[in-house]
Amino acid sequence: MADLSRFDANAVGNPNNNIFGLPFTEEDARLVLLPVPWEVTVSYKAGTARAPEHLFRSSLQIDLFDPDIHDGWKQGFFMREPDRKILLKSDYLRKEAELYINYISQGENIDKNKFMCKTLKEVNEGSIFLNRWVYEQTSEMLAAGKLVGVIGGDHSCPLGFLKALAEKHETFGVLQIDAHCDLRDSYEGFTHSHASIMHNALREIPQVTRLVHVGVRDYSDGEFNFIKESGDRVQVFFDKDIRERTYEGETWKKIVEDIIDRLPQKVYLSFDIDGLDPKLCPNTGTPVQGGFETEQVFYLIKLLLKSGRTLIGFDLCEVGISSNEWDENVGARVLFKLCHFMVSSNPA
Numbered sequence: 001m002a003d004l005s006r007f008d009a010n011a012v013g014n015p016n017n018n019i020f021g022l023p024f025t026e027e028d029a030r031l032v033l034l035p036v037p038w039e040v041t042v043s044y045k046a047g048t049a050r051a052p053e054h055l056f057r058s059s060l061q062i063d064l065f066d067p068d069i070h071d072g073w074k075q076g077f078f079m080r081e082p083d084r085k086i087l088l089k090s091d092y093l094r095k096e097a098e099l100y101i102n103y104i105s106q107g108e109n110i111d112k113n114k115f116m117c118k119t120l121k122e123v124n125e126g127s128i129f130l131n132r133w134v135y136e137q138t139s140e141m142l143a144a145g146k147l148v149g150v151i152g153g154d155h156s157c158p159l160g161f162l163k164a165l166a167e168k169h170e171t172f173g174v175l176q177i178d179a180h181c182d183l184r185d186s187y188e189g190f191t192h193s194h195a196s197i198m199h200n201a202l203r204e205i206p207q208v209t210r211l212v213h214v215g216v217r218d219y220s221d222g223e224f225n226f227i228k229e230s231g232d233r234v235q236v237f238f239d240k241d242i243r244e245r246t247y248e249g250e251t252w253k254k255i256v257e258d259i260i261d262r263l264p265q266k267v268y269l270s271f272d273i274d275g276l277d278p279k280l281c282p283n284t285g286t287p288v289q290g291g292f293e294t295e296q297v298f299y300l301i302k303l304l305l306k307s308g309r310t311l312i313g314f315d316l317c318e319v320g321i322s323s324n325e326w327d328e329n330v331g332a333r334v335l336f337k338l339c340h341f342m343v344s345s346n347p348a
Contacts, residue, residue, distance in 0.1 A: 021060045212237070
């Protein structure tokens with residue numbers, strides 16, 4: 001472990017250290033964060049590919065004291081440097097995807113345009129490449145005995161990580177905090193779209209026995225029908241229903257207990273930042289009115305861990321980039337709490 005005898009936890013974050021200004025190497029750290037600078041299939045606002053590096057800078061402003069999990073950071077958090085080759089590939093394919101999206105938005109038939117057919121093929125192949133890369137990176141970390149979190153990028157990023165976890169755990173559930181279901185078979189022709197991540201997980205990873213969405217408030221007819229036809233594998237706590245239950249006198253604690261009751265013993269947390277009220281994430285890719293305060297989500301996770309369930313991994317995706325660094329500031333503070341929850345759930 002790192003020598004913390006000369007580390008001042010009350011000092012300003014040192015940019016020469018790692019995430020949150022912590023003096024850990026990857027070897028020393030118990031929890032390793034994989035940045036995934038990828039946003040090829042975003043359908044509205046871009047910028048999230050550069051979120052990991054912005055989150056890193058904002059993390060230096062965070063005080064290390066956590067009243068819920070005191071000194072959790074001493075177990076070691078480390079973030080790998082964003083892979084520039086992945087970022088450059090994302091930038092190139094994003095430009096290709098934008099041309100394609102603009103073309104189909106005019107109602108054009110891509111079958112009549114060889115260039116657009118080639119573009120769609122390249123984007124889909126790029127997403128397959130990215131999924132394989134994330135799988136390989138996270139498999140390596142898990143094999144080294146690390147706890148792992150993924151930082152997006154858009155919400156398509158964690159599929160490879162879920163596949164890596166499926167080789168380690170026979171069954172597990174996914175708790176998704178999100179304004180969207182992400183249950184489309186494909187979106188705009190992209191088979192691994194940010195809007196298809198959970199559809200792909202359910203289709204490709206049988207070890208995911210239960211998916212519980214919380215906070216959803218923007219979804220399609222097709223997704224609604226998919227949920228109804230899924231049996232009990234997909235459970236959704238819509239934002240509208242949550243609010244109406246509170247209007248009629250139910251407590252957030254009671255609703256949280258209902259959410260947790262739907263989850264199995266092992267849980268993966270997928271946190272799309274747009275699950276929050278957009279005042280906290282105005283520059284996320286697809287903001288939607290409504291949503292949670294951060295403390296509501298933290299309370300949900302606290303009770304999840306108190307129930308005895310184990311957090312086996314997490315992702316934080318769709319953090320936007322803003323001129324005043326507000327989105328990155330909120331995102332970094334959410335990330336800090338997720339790291340603490342992760343080590344707390346997995347006692348050394």
